[in-house]
Amino acid sequence: MTRHGASLLQAHGVSAVLGGTEVLHEVSLALPSDQWTAIIGPNGAGKSTLLRVLAGLLPCAAGDVQLMDQPLLRWRTRERAQRLAWMSQQGESAGELSVRDVVHLGRLPHLGLLGTPAAEDEAIVQQAMRQTECAAWSERRMDTLSGGERQRVLLARALAVRAPVLLLDEPTTHLDPPHQVALVRLLQRLAHDEGLCVVSVLHDLSLALQADRVIVMAAGRVRADGPCSEAHVRQAISDVFQGAVRIERIGPQDQWVAVPQLPRE
Amino acid sequence: MASARRRLLLTLALATLALALCGLVVGSEGWSFGALTDPALRQVVWDIRAPRTAGAWLTGLLLGLSGAIAQGLFRNPLAEPYLLGSSAGAGLAVVIVLAAGHAGGQAFQLLGADALLRLGLVGAAFVGALGGVSLTLLLARGAQRSTTGLLLAGVVVGFVLGAMADLVTMAAPEALRGKQVFMLGTTGFLGWTSCGALALGALLTLPPAWRFARALDALALGEDSARSLGLPLPQVRMLMVVLLALATGTAVAQAGLVAFVGLVSPHLVRSRVQAPHRFTLMASAATGGVLLLAGDVLARSVIAPEELPVGVLTAVLGGSYLMWLLHRRGAR
Numbered sequence: 215m216t217r218h219g220a221s222l223l224q225a226h227g228v229s230a231v232l233g234g235t236e237v238l239h240e241v242s243l244a245l246p247s248d249q250w251t252a253i254i255g256p257n258g259a260g261k262s263t264l265l266r267v268l269a270g271l272l273p274c275a276a277g278d279v280q281l282m283d284q285p286l287l288r289w290r291t292r293e294r295a296q297r298l299a300w301m302s303q304q305g306e307s308a309g310e311l312s313v314r315d316v317v318h319l320g321r322l323p324h325l326g327l328l329g330t331p332a333a334e335d336e337a338i339v340q341q342a343m344r345q346t347e348c349a350a351w352s353e354r355r356m357d358t359l360s361g362g363e364r365q366r367v368l369l370a371r372a373l374a375v376r377a378p379v380l381l382l383d384e385p386t387t388h389l390d391p392p393h394q395v396a397l398v399r400l401l402q403r404l405a406h407d408e409g410l411c412v413v414s415v416l417h418d419l420s421l422a423l424q425a426d427r428v429i430v431m432a433a434g435r436v437r438a439d440g441p442c443s444e445a446h447v448r449q450a451i452s453d454v455f456q457g458a459v460r461i462e463r464i465g466p467q468d469q470w471v472a473v474p475q476l477p478r479e
Numbered sequence: 480m481a482s483a484r485r486r487l488l489l490t491l492a493l494a495t496l497a498l499a500l501c502g503l504v505v506g507s508e509g510w511s512f513g514a515l516t517d518p519a520l521r522q523v524v525w526d527i528r529a530p531r532t533a534g535a536w537l538t539g540l541l542l543g544l545s546g547a548i549a550q551g552l553f554r555n556p557l558a559e560p561y562l563l564g565s566s567a568g569a570g571l572a573v574v575i576v577l578a579a580g581h582a583g584g585q586a587f588q589l590l591g592a593d594a595l596l597r598l599g600l601v602g603a604a605f606v607g608a609l610g611g612v613s614l615t616l617l618l619a620r621g622a623q624r625s626t627t628g629l630l631l632a633g634v635v636v637g638f639v640l641g642a643m644a645d646l647v648t649m650a651a652p653e654a655l656r657g658k659q660v661f662m663l664g665t666t667g668f669l670g671w672t673s674c675g676a677l678a679l680g681a682l683l684t685l686p687p688a689w690r691f692a693r694a695l696d697a698l699a700l701g702e703d704s705a706r707s708l709g710l711p712l713p714q715v716r717m718l719m720v721v722l723l724a725l726a727t728g729t730a731v732a733q734a735g736l737v738a739f740v741g742l743v744s745p746h747l748v749r750s751r752v753q754a755p756h757r758f759t760l761m762a763s764a765a766t767g768g769v770l771l772l773a774g775d776v777l778a779r780s781v782i783a784p785e786e787l788p789v790g791v792l793t794a795v796l797g798g799s800y801l802m803w804l805l806h807r808r809g810a811r
Contacts, residue, residue, distance in 0.1 A: 271703050295709030302704050311699055315755045319697055323709040327693050355753045371700075375708075 221246045222379050222411040223268055223298070227277035230260075230267050237263050239434045240277065247378065250405040250412040252422035255431035255454055261415040262303055262383050264431070268413070269300040269381050281379070295323035299375035301368050303383040303415075313359070313367050314352040317343055320374025342373040345400060347393070361388030369397070373404075380404065382414040386421055398424050419451065419459060419472030430454055442470045483752045484762075491765040495536065498772035502532030505780045526670075534669030535775035535789070536768040537677035538734045539744075543767020544681075544688060545726040546741030547748075547760045551695035552719045553630055560727040560741035563629070563720065564636035568611020569731045571644040572603035573661045578651035601673075601732045604661070608728035611636055612720065626702065626716065664737035664790025666775045673733045680729030684722045685764065691718060692757035699756075737774075738790045740767045743797035750804055770797060 221244040230238040238260045245251055245268075253261045266272040268279055270286045279286040281298060289297070299320070320342065321335045331339075343349035346366040356364060365388045372380060382401075386394045398421055404410045405426065416422040423442045430438040430450040438450030448461040451472070459472040503524055504512050511520070545560035553562070561567075576599045619632035648655050669677075694715040697705040706712055730737070744766040748759055774793040778786055 266703070269707055271706055291706075291711055292709035295707060298707075300704070300707040302701060302707075310749050310753050310759065311696060311755060312753055315696060316700065319693075319700065319708060322693065322697060327691055327710075327715075368700075 222282055223413075224280045225264075225268060225277065226280070228264075228267055228274050228279060229276040230263050230272055231275045232263065232272075236275065237434050238267065241434075241436055242277075243429065243436065243439065245379070245411050245413055247409045247411045248405055249427060250401045250414070250425045251427045251429060252425035253413065253415045253429045253431060254417075254419060254422045254451070255437075258433075259431040259454070260434040261431055263434075265300070265381050265383050265413065265415055269298060270294060271300070292323055292326065295377075296375070297377050298379045298381065299372040299377040300381045301372040301383060301385060303387075311356050312353050313343070313348055313356065313370075314339070316356060316367055317348075317352075317370045317374050320371045320376075323375055323377075338376060339370075339374050342370040345373055346370040347396070362390060362393060365389060366393065378409070379411045380413070382412070384415050384417060386416060386418055394418065394421055397421075401425075419455075420470075423461070423470040423472060484754060484758060487748070487751050487762060488765070491762065491769055494769045495765070495772065498769060498776055499532055499536065501776045502535070502772060503528050505776055506783075508784065510780065530671045530674050531666055531669045532772065532775065534674045534677055534733065535666040535771045537674060537681055538666070538669070538730045538737065539740050539767035539769065539771025539774075540764045541677065541680055541684065541726040541730040541767070542737060542740040542771070543744035544684060544760060544764035545723045545730070546743075546767065547745040547756070547763035548688060548695070548719055548723045548726070549741070550745050551692075551698065551756050551760070552716065552723070553626055554699060555630075556746065557742070558630075560723065560730075561637075561736065563633040563723065564611030564615040564640060565608040565724055565727045565731060566611070566736050567637040567640035567644070568614070569604040569608040569728070570658070570662065570736070571640045571647070572607025572610070573600055574644045574647045574654050574658050576600055576603040577654035577657040578647050581651060581653040600657075600661075601676075604735075605728050605732035608731050609724055611640055612724035612728075614640075616720065629716070629720070660788070661735040662790075663788035664735040664793070666734055666771070666778065666789045667786060669733060677729060677733055680726060684726045685761070687718070688722055688760050689757060691715070692755065692760050694719070695756035695760075734789070736790060737771065738794040739797035739801075740770050740774075740793050743801050744770060746801060746804065 223245040225241050225243050228238060228241045229236055241264060253264065255261050263272065267274055270279070281289060281294065286294065317339050318331065321331055321339065325331060325335065340349065343352055346369045348363065348366045348370055356367065359367065365385060369382070369385055372382065386397055389397060401412050401414065402424070405412045422428060427440060428442050428447055429436055430447060432454040437454055438447045440447045442448060442461070451461060452459065458475055460475050462471055462473055463469065464471055504510055506523065506528060542560055549558040549560055549562055550556055552558070580599070615629065615633045615636045618636060619629045644658070648658055694710055697708050697710050702712060744763040745759060747766050748762040752758070752762070770793060771789070774789045774796060777792050778789040781787055
């Protein structure tokens, strides 16, 4: 078990290079349990790259990443996979596999290639499918699903790992508004009720502003880090998006939202 | 879904039995069901038709399995067993042995050596197939980096070794006929010894393929997702390449380059059922067996007492079905 609020994942001065270009510059951050963090920024800001570095899928050119106080790459591959689940931005087709087959893959870090799923694994898979509302069509082929449905399956696959750290790359891109809201509620619940360290890259700013903490990135650097209630975070958002959005509080719950600033004709 | 899988397995089992029976009763004289009870023909059935039928089934089994492994590993429905240089390697080795055999001419005949040449061809084809794959691995610097790199290396090795085989054939045109037989694929030389080698190949490849099939399921989600699930990607890739090379090498060594079975078998399975790779691999192997059994029976009977090259028939059968499948999908 992890300590309440303990830092599960840390990056120390991390830089990363893609195709000979440095796309992350000396990023340092600590990501604790019980918290949902949203990473935002314009296209090419290095958000997905940061997530891949944190997941151990891309090597650091400089600096290092620590998972539960141990260098990420020193963990055995399977042990790391049990503690850190990652959901890709664009899953591949997985055509002939059924939804259930794909979600079952989430148990692979625990079972290994040769293990046989037990009743407990089946229960976890069922719960993950219920959480993302894909249990009703668990026998359908992946290539018959819409983008949003596929995204919910891939999220269920990540949830089925039952890892204390959950890294999600743009989990809401193809979702309709009701499912976007359901996802936000789910991420909040996972962080606050189940104590997970949830980190998600999001393009929808209004959804991202509901997170406990917002990391604002631009040109491979962290420009601001904190809850949206802090003025410097809101200012950084306005700056990195070149004034194209205004952050406001609206509604009876005083929610933060990002309003596009349309130039007058 | 489970019932669709059961139906497919039952169909494959019945087709295998029916075609195996056909294989025992069809010969150069045409169809003769009396052959099974006729004491005079029992020898022919036991020594020639039975091993040929069993050998054709086992060869198809290995090709179907390696086709499914290739398509799973490369996540490409056009992938086939010969992609990693095994066919070109085997082809070159066979041509070299044929050219050397003819160059050694007289000495070879004195040694009595049709059997020796045949043994040499089988061994050379096997070594050549594995050599072609090893060269591909060498060029791709192992299976460490990317699957695309492996695929490109296989294509390059295929072209280079193919060109070398052409050069040898130009220098020793007598090898051309033998090379053609090898390139078209034939079940005509399969005896009990071949069956032993093919069965060993099947025993060495089918169980590990079954055990490690979930790796291909994980790979279907993409390499990053597979790695994030704790899959040791380089080792998994290497294991799959070894299984692919072993299955293809064994089949090619015994029956030459039988076309299309490896490519079409997984498609036939996927057109009938959706299933994880554990099922797809095994069902593709069984489908490959059925396809080559059918090809063998037709090869013997269509223009009896002459024979057609079985590879031509499998290409016609498998290709036609694939075209129909594509047409049907396009029409939907």
